[in-house]
Amino acid sequence: MFKPLPFKRVLVANRGEIAVRVIRACAELGLETVAVYSDVDRESLAVRLATMAFPIGPAPSSQSYLRGDKILEVARLSGAEAIHPGYGFLSENANFARQVIAAGLVWVGPPPDAIDAMGSKTGSRQLMKAAGVPVVPGTVEPLHDEEELVRIAEEIGYPVMLKASAGGGGKGMRKVNSKDELLAGYRAARSEARSSFGDDAVYIEKFVVNPRHVEVQVLADQYGETLHLFERDCSIQRRNQKVVEETPCPVLPQATREAMTAVAVQAAKAVGYVGAGTVEFLFGGDGSFYFLEMNTRLQVEHPITEAITGVDLAQAQLRIAGGEPLWFHQEDLKINGHAIECRVYAEDPAANFSPAPGLITTYREPGGPFVRVDSGVYAGWTVPIHYDPMIAKLVVWGRDREECIARTDRALREYRVLGIKTSIQFFRAVLADPRFLRGEYTTAFITPELLQSLPEGDEHELAAIAAAIAQLESDLAPAKAAGDDTTHESAWRRVGRWQNSNRVPR
Amino acid sequence: MFKPLPFKRVLVANRGEIAVRVIRACAELGLETVAVYSDVDRESLAVRLATMAFPIGPAPSSQSYLRGDKILEVARLSGAEAIHPGYGFLSENANFARQVIAAGLVWVGPPPDAIDAMGSKTGSRQLMKAAGVPVVPGTVEPLHDEEELVRIAEEIGYPVMLKASAGGGGKGMRKVNSKDELLAGYRAARSEARSSFGDDAVYIEKFVVNPRHVEVQVLADQYGETLHLFERDCSIQRRNQKVVEETPCPVLPQATREAMTAVAVQAAKAVGYVGAGTVEFLFGGDGSFYFLEMNTRLQVEHPITEAITGVDLAQAQLRIAGGEPLWFHQEDLKINGHAIECRVYAEDPAANFSPAPGLITTYREPGGPFVRVDSGVYAGWTVPIHYDPMIAKLVVWGRDREECIARTDRALREYRVLGIKTSIQFFRAVLADPRFLRGEYTTAFITPELLQSLPEGDEHELAAIAAAIAQLESDLAPAKAAGDDTTHESAWRRVGRWQNSNRVPR
């Protein structure tokens, strides 16, 4: 029996599937929950499942989910004693965390100073470098002159990457393959940086060839015990957003795993980390790995780690925040089998993943062995235009990677979403791709060709037949057609019966 | 990569959740499926999920699911190359199995001779006794005279049980606590047996005090390798039907586990068993255990074993039937965590578990971490009157028993079924019972008092308010009331909006 937590009611300062995830963890620990909702989320699953629910403003998150003041006011009104921020929104806002603590509430997250320390990309890099954590070789500060550029490029070795200090979105970036291209590339990068950002400062970094995105889950209690829960491979991305994740990484040598996880624990300890966090690495095709950043919160993809370790990370966050020392240790953790997550987005993969919000008319999740769906939606829910398009996560476990892939494909085939476009079918193309099957993929996995490989067969013909049947019934009995009336005893079902009884209406 | 199976299409000779379970296993192995359905099952989930579907007759199972001839005909018509019988119906019918094999099809089950050997209660007991498996001490043959009775009662020790050889249903049974009661009890049992069955033959058995029902899952390939996958405790029963099962058994000493699982493997080997099977034991409060019977098929409760071992038993059945040697061995199997199954029945626990078939108007399964639902129903499905009332199985895993219980309770709270009565709420009373929490329960666990302990609070008031609101809207807009029209843009939802805009219909 674990120690009763020092709080009884938890405010969940988030929305969507992660709010539901946290509500479930609270329910399993016997805690009451307080949901907050923007105007368009009144009918959300989180509101429906929580013990209490409070409105906090209009749809735009700047007026609702990002309003720390309103959330603290709801905490006061509701009698919540702890706040779980989920991911995104206020989860990595150190000032909000400080306000929560100052208000005498329990912050279910890392210490604000740890958030701050990891919050700045350059700051955290310098900090990690000092702590002996490998970072991508290069300067963090802007280059002073061409002489320094040439010297450092020689030091770290080609290819190198030149990046605008003020940059982002790929602008002001230049890959340089050899010394011959260096100066021309530098000048082009500076000129592009100046025209894009009004600042021509540029820094240099080693270009990691065939990189994969591999991250390590860590968990630390308030008493200095810091564990890792192995890695996740999150290389399959579109627009720098993760799409499919798996654990363990199919190509990580055990020695590298040991080194990487040790470094992750070291990184967490260097900032006095507490709770659940993730240390992200770039893992090169040559076996090297480098610290990218640390996410000081629960990650979207945490369930695959739960699947292979059996540790409920959301529950663990709450128990750690409640002051409980870790109830298991590094040697208790083993990689058990394999897990894959597919992030189901309301978007159209065939139209360059453009968002597809709207009303979900049909929604049926897959079930059966070792299939988990974390979602915040249901049939009848309208996916709002204001937030991230992720509507659900499909998480599948298998004894080995092969079984896991086959089961994930089965689950995808069982998934039924209608009304909005989703990435469900696209995942089947990912899973069937030979690069994925071999485990040999990089962050450049998703290509236009992959999108073309979506299955094609008699689907159009079948869809046309179904639509024609529906239209016929609708034309014959317009007032009571299917889709207008989906009750259990729909007129349409009756129509079906008439036919079996010579069309005599009953 | 496992060896491709020698069949591509599997006929699933069953219905309900187990048909869906088998279809999922086939889909994960890349196999096509053929569903068969009785007249009332045309719209079942199994038919919807299968590759092909064939009608096999009227609702009564004697005219459909028990008609081996029709099923073999469907196998021929559909080109199915294997038949999976599920549980119940034809699954333990050795003659049907022989016909399947004679038709050149693969029988996904044990050899017919093994079914036969275990099919007779007395026959299997004698066989097991000969193989050195402990059976409940006593005679299997009728007692010859009072002299023999006294001698054997002394041998096996009091209390003893006297049972009518032709008996069943509790008639002609007498518990005898000491020698003083023996002869009177014997005469009474004989007289009752004669009047009930026209046959006064009576045999004697040791009475096992505070018995639990503990069973061992076994798995054997065609080449003589026979494994066990630990035990399941299935003591919580109503009307001799299992209701809640868990694994591992919370009170089984490790030494007994080792002895019991070894005996189970021995029993399976004694009959040349192949495939998945279960050896059932009576486990006495004194630590003794005795062979009861062997179920020569997949059990309803197999998923809890899957949860703690990671082995997909339905897939394993198919692979073994396809001739694959076992791909893991005894030493690869460990008990990982704890799992509980609740069998969701369409029945009314408050009315002595009387059946409650009918239309399911609302159906939402729980989700999230480590929660699995195997079901054959959906909102809009009418549970037929003709078959077993089980509609779904909730299977929950936890790192330990405590976490598992808390998570199961959370999942039960999330489960929403309306239209028919179910046992969902009843399970919450089971889980909260101190005897269950301590793990100290027997087959006599379910008592009238437990049924009285169903939670009571403001539920009536809340239900009354909800019904009154629905009735108000229905009275104000009778043609378009909720429940009459549950489309996404229901009139009723619009009514809700009117109120926010001064009731001006749009």
Next chain:
Amino acid sequence: MIYDVTIGEQTLKVRVERAETGYTVQVGDGPLRQVDARWVRDHLSMVFDDQRSFDVPLARAKDGWHVGVRGQGYFAKVIDPRRAALRLSSAAEEGVLMTTMPGRVVAVLVKPGDAVTKGQPLVVVEAMKMENELKAPRDGVVEQVFAQVGAALESGVKLLQLG
């Protein structure tokens, strides 16, 4: 509007009025409460003025509603008392025996003209391999038998009329 809502043995007077946002409700002479109620397909999502949230599945039934609260299903019979006076007396008072669940008639234990006493088994209905005895709602004489052995019947079908 004020309704008489009967759940099990208990009857509650529930007052419900549309309000600016949602509804004003009152149970018996309890406090007035505001409730924001939204229909989400087959559920009613209710948030009360103390911000307590309840997710209540709801479906129309004969004479009332199926309602689920905290996982438990209830049948709420709803009567508008202003109209109730116009109604006929209940089935039990009329001496009508009806099926209470779908099932198959396996035995009719009485015949027209038989005198029966309240609680006496009259018809046996089987569903899902379980037999259920349907008992006389009051004393009386069997006037007419509609039940036929072997017939598969829905819930709420007339089996027998007592005089």
Next chain:
Amino acid sequence: MIYDVTIGEQTLKVRVERAETGYTVQVGDGPLRQVDARWVRDHLSMVFDDQRSFDVPLARAKDGWHVGVRGQGYFAKVIDPRRAALRLSSAAEEGVLMTTMPGRVVAVLVKPGDAVTKGQPLVVVEAMKMENELKAPRDGVVEQVFAQVGAALESGVKLLQLG
């Protein structure tokens, strides 16, 4: 009845008639097939005469149906050709620009009187942090602009009329 069903770029002629059990269907001049089709809430369960089973989610949309086959969602525009003659020409021919998804208007790039060429971006709509340019369906002159920057619009709302 014969319908023209358009899915993506493809238009199929589908003949469908009620039959003794279910329907008789024919696509183009393909074979006649029988299909037993049952509506189960928001799905159509179809079993064809070769006993192939398909579980197809279905929902009404403007001018047609959303249909899901093997996990993929399609929009099937359904036209009864006998009535089609009576219809007006399509929106694109009329020069109407409409929203293709719900979103918020973040920019209007033209004003009344501007000459535009087919494919030229006219309006930018944002949804879920992604911007989408809506382009001119044909050459023409902007007659009227209905789109207002900042407005949150449903799918299928008129943004702009070309002359």
